[in-house]
Each structure stands twice: as C-alpha cells, then as structure tokens.
C-alpha cells in the first residue's frame with residue numbers, strides 16, 4: 001500500500017509541475033510576445049498578448065475570490081463550485097448510463113459474434129457525429145417525450161449526451177477485456193461444464209478488469225465533455241457549461257473571469273477520472289503488480 | 294470397469310479444406326480404473342487432441358469415447374474428471390483457497406463444505422499455510438501443486454494432465470512426480486498423463502503409450518513392470534532402464550520411418 005501512496009504522490013507532483021510549466025510558458029509568451037500578435041501574409045499566426053486576449057495567470061486565480069457581479073456577496077468561486085457540482089451530477093448520471101449501455105453492448109457482442117459484426121461498425125460511426133449538432137436534436141426529442149405523468153426533464157437530455165460519448169470507450173474496452181481470457185482458462189471452465197453466464201462472471205469479467213479501468217477512465221472524462229458541450233449548445237442553466245457562455249460574454253470587461261469557469265470544467269474532468277482511478281486501486285489491490293495491459 | 298475407453302477414434306481438423314489435419318487416425322486405448330497411463334510422442338502427434346477428446350472439449354470425427362461407462366459428454370457434465378495443463382492457469386484474482394474451491398462453487402457446494410474440502414486439498418498437496426496467498430506469490434512448482442489440488446478438489450475418479458510439469462526445472466519436476474504418485478496412491482485416481490520426457494513417463498506409469506504423427510496414431514504400448522511402490526531408488530533399477538529403452542525404441546522406430554529408413558510410412 002505504501003508503494004501505491006508513493007506513486008500517487010509522485011504522479012500528483014508531476015501533474016502540478018506540468019501545470020506550473022504551462023503557466024510559465026503562458027506568462028513568458030505574454031511578456032515577450034508581440035502586443036498585437038504576429039502576422040504573416042495578413043494572417044495572424046501568433047496570438048495577441050494584450051490583457052484582453054491573455055490575462056495574467058494570477059489574475060485568473062484572484063478572480064475566484066472576488067464577487068461574481070459587482071456588489072454581490074457571492075464570489076466567482078462559489079458560482080463555479082455550484083456550477084461544477086451541478087454538472088458533476090449530470091456527468092455521473094451520464095457516465096452510469098453510458099457504462100450500463102457500454103458494458104451491456106460489450107457482453108452482447110462477446111456472446112453473439114453476429115451482434116459484434118452488425119453493431120461494432122455503427123458504434124464507430126456514432127462517434128463521428130458532431131455533438132454540437134446532436135445536442136439540440138436530443139433536447140427537442142426529449143421535449144416531446146411524455147410517459148404518463150413522467151415528463152422528460154432537459155437535464156436528462158444533457159446527461160444522455162454525456163452517456164453518448166462515454167459508452168463508446170467503455171464498450172470497446174470491455175469487449176477487448178472479455179475476449180482476453182486465456183484459451184486454457186476458457187477450456188478449464190468448459191471442463192467444469194460451466195454455463196456461458198458462469199464463465200462470464202467467474203472468468204471473463206475478472207480478466208477484463210484491467211482493460212475496463214482505463215476504458216472507464218476515458219468514459220468518465222468523455223461524459224464530462226459531453227455534458228459541458230451539451231450545456232453550452234443547449235444553454236441549460238445551472239451547470240459549468242452555462243457559466244462558460246455567460247462569462248465569455250463578459251470577456252471584454254472581465255477577461256480573467258471565463259478562465260475560472262474553464263478551470264472548473266477541467267477540475268471536474270479530473271475529479272471524475274480520479275474517482276475511477278481510486279476504484280481501480282481498490283479493485284486491483286490483490287493482483288500481480290506488473291502491468292497486465 | 295474401464296475408466297477410459299477410446300474406440301477407433303479419428304479426429305480430422307478443417308475437414309475438406311486445404312489446411313486439413315489428420316490429428317488422430319483410428320486410435321484405440323483402454324485405461325483401467327486406478328491405472329496411470331502416459332502418452333508420449335513428438336509434438337504434433339495428437340497427444341493433446343486425444344486428451345481433449347477424452348475431456349469432451351473436442352468431438353471425435355469418428356469413433357467413440359466413454360469415461361466410466363458414460364459418454365464423454367455426460368462424464369464432463371458430471372465432472373467425472375479433473376484437468377491440469379502445462380500452465381497452472383490459476384486465477385490471479387482469487388486466493389489459493391478460492392482457486393481450489395472453483396470447481397466446487399460451480400457444482401453448487403455450500404461455503405462450509407467448500408472450505409472443508411479446500412483445507413483437505415491443501416493438506417494433500419502439503420501447502421496448508423498458503424491458502425490465503427495469491428497464486429502470483431507462489432513459485433511455479435507450488436502453483437502447479439495448487440492446480441493439481443484444484444483438479445482433484447471434487448474427488449473426480451479421473452485426472453487428465455497435459456504436460457503439467459513441462460515448465461518446471463528438473464529438480465522440481467522430479468519432486469512433483471513423487472508428489473503426484475503419492476497423491477494418486479492416496480486417492481486411487483486414474484491418470485492419463487501427456488509428457489515429452491521418457492524417464493518421466495516411465496517413472497510415473499503402469500503403461501506408456503507411444504504415438505507418432507501424420508496421421509496421429511498409437512505405434513507401441515510399453516508395460517512398465519516396476520510395481521506399485523516407487524521412490525528415488527526406482528530410477529536406478531534395471532526394469533526402469535529397460536522400460537526407457539523400450540519407449541525410446543518405439544520413438545526411434547518411428548523416427549527412422551520418418552527420415553525414410555523404414556518402409557511402413559508410405
């Protein structure tokens with residue numbers, strides 16, 4: 001367990017160092033780069049370094065502590081936190097939904113070769129549909145959905161878009177994992193006359209775990225991206241996506257503000273992926289330490 | 294009663310296709326209850342195929358396999374045999390004890406029965422203190438012993454082994470051979486054992502079945518008259534060397550035929 005802690009500390013240190021490096025590059029360019037940007041044959045190839053285009057890193061962070069709007073008691077930090085919390089819940093819903101669909105599809109594809117042949121190409125195609133185009137469509141479909149007393153709320157459409165991005169890596173990774181059981185182990189289960197379902201739970205899923213964890217991590221990040229983009233493109237209130245639009249509109253007067261919302265969205269993705277990693281550490285604690293994948 | 298009866302069995306893979314393989318041709322073999330029979334021969338001669346047919350992991354193209362008087366399929370459903378391969382094939386995510394309990398779980402035994410049997414098996418393979426370890430914390434020889442314990446956990450009357458000691462070093466290998474004989478004597482288990490090693494086959498077996506490839510078939514059966522009691526002295530006895538020579542001649546005759554010295558091949 002100590003080695004796990006040491007690795008976690010090392011990784012976090014690397015992460016912080018990488019962030020610091022980005023900040024240093026940002027500030028260096030801001031200090032040295034041309035105020036009006038660089039132009040080549042009339043096309044701007046270097047960004048402007050003005051306060052308006054590139055606020056100082058410390059301005060972005062100090063903006064967190066100041067009121068959201070002049071005279072309000074609520075700080076930007078409070079607003080971003082509330083927005084991130086809202087989007088987090090939608091992302092978790094999307095992730096869970098995507099995971100159920102993804103794992104379900106993977107099991108069906110592993111069980112029936114014809115499902116795999118028929119479905120897998122469409123799954124790949126589905127991921128090339130631009131989310132921005134899909135979001136308003138799903139929201140409008142959702143708006144027409146009424147099952148008895150149940151009215152489809154708009155946040156659910158946004159979660160569905162998170163699920164739409166999350167299910168794909170999960171389905172593909174899980175399928176790969178389910179197929180990774182060694183032939184000798186499959187034969188062993190056969191020799192016990194174990195049913196396909198028994199083999200699935202006692203052999204295939206445990207073998208698949210090392211493949212599923214990275215897939216779930218991708219799925220978790222994808223769900224956040226899906227939710228934030230869907231919030232932006234549908235304008236759903238309450239989440240971090242909406243804050244990004246609103247703060248971006250104020251960019252002329254308050255350029256640092258939009259970055260606080262962007263940081264919030266990034267942190268959200270990290271928290272989601274981190275939660276999956278934490279689950280991984282617990283689930284894999286008794287496995288051999290060398291990498292399986 | 295015969296434990297295993299193989300009657301005129303042939304196995305053809307990819308029949309009618311360009312990559313057709315006659316893995317076994319007209320093989321007949323009877324194994325008596327409590328007998329230890331080894332299959333030996335160059336690789337590709339169909340040893341594993343024959344073992345898989347007995348295990349009902351493959352269906353014969355023609356002929357019939359019965360185990361304990363039942364069809365091979367029924368015997369598999371009744372879990373009348375245990376199996377062990379060259380790789381121990383233990384499940385990394387299960388403790389040693391849980392690995393041994395796997396076949397019992399699949400048979401629907403309750404927790405207490407399983408646990409009692411696992412204790413018994415750990416005792417049998419002389420690793421009682423390793424029940425709560427994970428397989429990857431054990432040496433190759435220990436893992437193989439656990440695999441044998443797993444194969445025997447449900448007390449099957451028949452044990453099928455495919456080069457189970459092939460991946461072990463010579464010292465461990467000889468030790469494991471002794472262990473296997475001790476365990477089989479204690480449980481009265483019938484064994485069909487695939488190996489590449491002539492001394493191993495002779496040391497372990499009542500009969501050594503010599504096979505040859507293309508098509509896979511039985512060319513010679515050597516009776517080993519070493520008696521029931523075997524120990525390290527057995528390896529120095531005249532009968533041991535005689536049996537080794539007999540098996541070697543069986544294998545060599547086939548080799549001669551192959552390089553064109555013989556005339557019985559084509």
Ligand SMILES: Nc1ncnc2c1ncn2[C@@H]1O[C@H](COP(=O)(O)OP(=O)(O)O)[C@@H](O)[C@H]1O
Pocket residue numbers: 306307314315316334335336337338339340341342343509
């Ligand atoms: N599933 C299979 N499909 C096609 N050919 C096979 C299959 N299994 C075995 N064979 C072929 O059958 C022959 C016998 O194989 P095998 O029984 O594994 O030999 P051995 O165990 O004696 O080395 C070999 O030529 C092998 O290539």
Ligand SMILES: [Mg+2]
Pocket residue numbers: 340341342
């Ligand atoms: Mg083989």
